[in-house]
Amino acid sequence: MSFWFWHGLRRGIQSTGYPRRAEAAPGISPGRPVNTEFQTSGEAQSAASICPVDAIIAHGRSAFVDLGKCVHCQRCRLSIPSPMNWDPGYEWTRLPAEQSECATLPSAFSKSMHIMVVDAGDCGACLHEVKQLNNPLYNMHRLGFFFTATPRTADLLLIVGPVSENMRGPLLKTWEAMPTTRRAMAVGSCAITGGVFGRSFMCAGGAGSVLPVDFEVPGNPPPPLAILHGLLVATGRKSVTQDELVSEGRS
Amino acid sequence: MATYTSPVEGDGRTGLSDLTAAVEERFGSVLSPMAAGRGYVLALSLVQPSSLPSLCGFLFSDLGCQFGGMIAEEHSSHWQLHYAFLLPGSGWIDVLLSLPIETTTVPSIVAEVNAADWHEREVEDLFGIHFEGHPRLGDFILHDQIWREGIEPMRKNFAANRQLKQKLDLEWQPLLIVGDPGSFAMPVGPVYDGGLGESLHFLLETVGEDVIRASPRLFYNYRAVEKIAEGRRVSDVLLLAERFCATSAFAHSLAFCQAVEKIHAVEAPPRAAILRVLICELERLRHHTGAIAAICESTALAVPTAHAAIIEEELLRASCVFTGHRYLFGLNVPGGLSRGFEAEQCKNLLSSVDKAEKELRILENRLRYSSSFLDRLEDVGVVDVKSARYLNLVGPIGRASAQHCDLRGACPYSGYEGYVFDIPYETEGDGYARLRVLFAEATQSVRLIHQAIDALKPGAICAPCEGTYPGAALGWAEAPRGAALHWVSLDEKGLVERYHAITPSFSNWHGFHEAAEDFAFQDFPIILATFGLSATECDR
Numbered sequence: 001m002s003f004w005f006w007h008g009l010r011r012g013i014q015s016t017g018y019p020r021r022a023e024a025a026p027g028i029s030p031g032r033p034v035n036t037e038f039q040t041s042g043e044a045q046s047a048a049s050i051c052p053v054d055a056i057i058a059h060g061r062s063a064f065v066d067l068g069k070c071v072h073c074q075r076c077r078l079s080i081p082s083p084m085n086w087d088p089g090y091e092w093t094r095l096p097a098e099q100s101e102c103a104t105l106p107s108a109f110s111k112s113m114h115i116m117v118v119d120a121g122d123c124g125a126c127l128h129e130v131k132q133l134n135n136p137l138y139n140m141h142r143l144g145f146f147f148t149a150t151p152r153t154a155d156l157l158l159i160v161g162p163v164s165e166n167m168r169g170p171l172l173k174t175w176e177a178m179p180t181t182r183r184a185m186a187v188g189s190c191a192i193t194g195g196v197f198g199r200s201f202m203c204a205g206g207a208g209s210v211l212p213v214d215f216e217v218p219g220n221p222p223p224p225l226a227i228l229h230g231l232l233v234a235t236g237r238k239s240v241t242q243d244e245l246v247s248e249g250r251s
Numbered sequence: 252m253a254t255y256t257s258p259v260e261g262d263g264r265t266g267l268s269d270l271t272a273a274v275e276e277r278f279g280s281v282l283s284p285m286a287a288g289r290g291y292v293l294a295l296s297l298v299q300p301s302s303l304p305s306l307c308g309f310l311f312s313d314l315g316c317q318f319g320g321m322i323a324e325e326h327s328s329h330w331q332l333h334y335a336f337l338l339p340g341s342g343w344i345d346v347l348l349s350l351p352i353e354t355t356t357v358p359s360i361v362a363e364v365n366a367a368d369w370h371e372r373e374v375e376d377l378f379g380i381h382f383e384g385h386p387r388l389g390d391f392i393l394h395d396q397i398w399r400e401g402i403e404p405m406r407k408n409f410a411a412n413r414q415l416k417q418k419l420d421l422e423w424q425p426l427l428i429v430g431d432p433g434s435f436a437m438p439v440g441p442v443y444d445g446g447l448g449e450s451l452h453f454l455l456e457t458v459g460e461d462v463i464r465a466s467p468r469l470f471y472n473y474r475a476v477e478k479i480a481e482g483r484r485v486s487d488v489l490l491l492a493e494r495f496c497a498t499s500a501f502a503h504s505l506a507f508c509q510a511v512e513k514i515h516a517v518e519a520p521p522r523a524a525i526l527r528v529l530i531c532e533l534e535r536l537r538h539h540t541g542a543i544a545a546i547c548e549s550t551a552l553a554v555p556t557a558h559a560a561i562i563e564e565e566l567l568r569a570s571c572v573f574t575g576h577r578y579l580f581g582l583n584v585p586g587g588l589s590r591g592f593e594a595e596q597c598k599n600l601l602s603s604v605d606k607a608e609k610e611l612r613i614l615e616n617r618l619r620y621s622s623s624f625l626d627r628l629e630d631v632g633v634v635d636v637k638s639a640r641y642l643n644l645v646g647p648i649g650r651a652s653a654q655h656c657d658l659r660g661a662c663p664y665s666g667y668e669g670y671v672f673d674i675p676y677e678t679e680g681d682g683y684a685r686l687r688v689l690f691a692e693a694t695q696s697v698r699l700i701h702q703a704i705d706a707l708k709p710g711a712i713c714a715p716c717e718g719t720y721p722g723a724a725l726g727w728a729e730a731p732r733g734a735a736l737h738w739v740s741l742d743e744k745g746l747v748e749r750y751h752a753i754t755p756s757f758s759n760w761h762g763f764h765e766a767a768e769d770f771a772f773q774d775f776p777i778i779l780a781t782f783g784l785s786a787t788e789c790d791r
Contacts (some may be wrong), residue, residue, distance in 0.1 A: 003617060003620075004552070004554040004555065004617070004621070006552055006553075007558070007617065008553075008554040008557070011558075014637070016563065022687035025566060025568065026571075026572045027567070027568025027569060027570070027571035027572040027577070028568060028571070029571070030571055030575055030576075030577060031357075034727065045468075052486065052487055052490055053490075070574060071490060071494070071580075072580055072581065073490060073580060073581045074575055074576065074580070074589065074590075075581065075589075077575070078581075078589055078590055081263070082508065117447055118442055118450075119442075119448075119449050119450045119787075120450070121450075121471075121472045121473075121785055121787075122472065122787060123494050123495055123496055123497040123500075124449065124496055124497040124498045124785055124787045125494075125497030125498070125500075125578050128445070128497065128498065128541075128578075130447070131447055132560075132564060132567075134560075135557075135560045135561065135563075135564050136557045136560065136561055137560075137561055137564050138564075147447060147753075149443075150445065153720045161472065161475065163472065164472055164473055164474050165397060165417065166394050166397065166470060166471045166472070166473055167441065167471050167472065169396070169397065170441050170442050170450070170471070174442055192308050195494070196490045196491055196494050197474045197476070197494075198479070199412070199413055200411045200474075200475060200479050201404060201409075201410075201411060201412065201413050201414065201475065202404075202473060202474055202475040202479075203413055203474050203475070203476070203477075208681075213544055213687065220494075220576075220580070221497065221576065222580065
């Protein structure tokens with residue numbers, strides 16, 4: 001059994017250098033569509049019409065993207081002849097539309113934040129990406145972030161999924177069991193707007209319609225580094241992505 | 252009464268013509284002639300509902316068919332209930348029951364085909380059809396603490412955007428079954444494991460050390476995918492088919508696309524078929540690596556957990572580099588694939604896959620000599636061969652209990668018949684057998700990826716699949732967790748009229764209690780991990 005000890009030691013540290021330096025390994029993020037300037041307004045219109053979830057809004061020759069709705073179907077990326085531009089980054093955390101101030105946790109939490117995750121109808125992708133934060137390649141413990149098994153010791157509620165009717169009660173119960181000061185973060189386009197599931201008799205259409213959300217991490221799913229960026233934003237160690245065109249495009 | 256047949260005897264012994272003759276001889280008088288098609292090789296239209304249980308029992312127990320699932324359809328004047336059976340080596344058999352729309356009661360087939368249990372509960376809950384003889388109906392998808400009786404959301408007259416006044420009874424208590432003195436229940440979930448487990452609830456009843464009864468309660472993640480799909484375009488429903496379970500997104504979208512292709516009578520071009528096999532196997536390899544990591548984690552073996560998790564993340568990254576998405580979204584379209592791949596990309600993928608396989612080999616060899624690890628897995632969570640057959644377990648879990656039915660071999664699609672690969676299986680049915688099957692299948696996936704890349708020839712990647720073709724068809728794929736069946740029905744406008752997905756997690760959660768019962772509490776998380784099931788795949 002001692003071979004596991006040596007096996008672990010021999011492999012050395014493999015964690016990413018983020019946030020001290022940007023991570024550039026291939027495949028860490030699918031990227032995202034960004035606002036694109038086309039030659040003609042017709043092209044912008046066709047880019048908007050190809051989006052199945054109305055995340056692209058055409059305005060003149062420009063096409064704006066609301067990443068909170070984007071489901072990463074890649075249709076606008078592959079569309080011919082007018083593909084949208086895609087940006088390979090991962091720092092996507094933003095504030096809910098109705099919120100202007102960033103509700104960062106007090107400084108006492110900046111190096112120690114305990115996170116409670118609730119799967120509220122998630123497809124497994126966001127939840128899986130959240131789990132990857134415990135992967136040695138991301139290792140969020142080194143940054144002072146921990147998953148906790150009880151809402152009583154949690155500082156941040158991380159919600160994935162569009163909030164299914166059957167999970168609404170457990171989600172609220174978890175939220176109410178958390179001590180103040182507490183924050184809520186919606187991870188993934190489903191938790192932000194309902195994503196492909198939208199609003200129906202079974203879906204609340206996002207966590208924001210059930211409890212007050214402080215941060216949004218768009219993506220379908222957001223890659224682990226995007227979620228890590230969200231956690232750094234919640235503790236005031238990174239700032240929210242200010243994409244003016246995105247907010248302009250948001251209806 | 253249900254009788255047991257060894258799957259080894261059943262598999263491949265009966266040909267389709269033998270089966271047709273045997274069914275004709277016994278049930279000829281209650282069957283009306285019906286042409287096969289829509290993904291089925293044989294359609295048996297039953298005119299007498301009372302013969303349903305005996306016909307289903309005959310197919311399952313005497314002729315060695317696998318039970319695929321049940322599909323209910325509401326038409327303007329009648330109900331259609333399809334019971335899908337698989338004759339390994341030949342194809343799908345449709346046992347069809349048409350009933351007037353006023354019908355409220357149908358005979359249950361649970362006594363003959365136990366695997367139909369949850370299917371009947373689902374139909375009862377969502378359509379309001381009562382199954383006579385079913386031992387336990389009610390509280391299933393629509394949880395009783397929230398939903399009033401009499402709501403039947405899958406009926407056509409129920410609007411998907413309807414807003415209901417829910418009672419949200421937070422004081423609701425589950426029903427206990429073990430009533431012995433000193434017995435108590437340990438509830439787990441729906442939010443457990445720091446929320447990192449998918450939402451579901453277990454009620455573990457015990458008198459002390461051992462779990463006497465384990466009842467999983469699912470559908471916390473039910474998003475009514477099948478309801479909101481109705482009346483939408485195929486391209487929109489494709490997004491749903493892909494996104495209800497991300498960890499096997501490609502397999503499910505493939506099954507959906509194949510159903511649509513059958514309706515349009517279109518076949519994916521050879522290059523697309525080969526690439527589909529390639530990506531399916533990439534998904535399987537990644538899924539199995541993740542499942543192995545979860546098993547290591549459940550036994551609290553930190554270094555192997557980290558090792559497997561790194562391999563998994565590397566495969567996620569390789570998938571992203573290859574296809575543009577870490578979970579393989581946005582690739583399948585009816586008719587083929589949305590994008591092609593260059594030889595250089597395939598070469599890069601191959602080197603990542605080979606590296607992953609090499610690492611998995613190292614991990615497997617070390618785990619084999621980790622006695623503390625093996626002690627937790629061996630003879631734990633045992634599902635014997637007879638029970639596995641009785642419960643109709645599918646996928647790697649079934650194969651660990653000698654249920655070697657794999658749709659890639661039993662009913663090939665996307666050209667799987669042209670590849671050389673093994674379908675590994677074990678007979679012990681314990682946690683370690685399930686782990687060995689995962690490792691062996693991962694190796695076979697790498698083998699298939701190699702063959703697919705070698706077979707790749709230039710050509711089109713998508714056949715046009717446009718226009719409106721009303722009709723219905725069954726599509727299927729062997730998802731990483733087992734058999735996935737997608738039934739798609741399109742109306743005259745080309746919109747989806749009915750969509751139903753039968754998922755491997757749905758089939759296997761039904762049999763989970765068999766593994767968890769009579770084992771100690773501390774074994775429970777390990778049994779759960781070796782089953783590796785997904786709640787969201789089951790819930791839809």
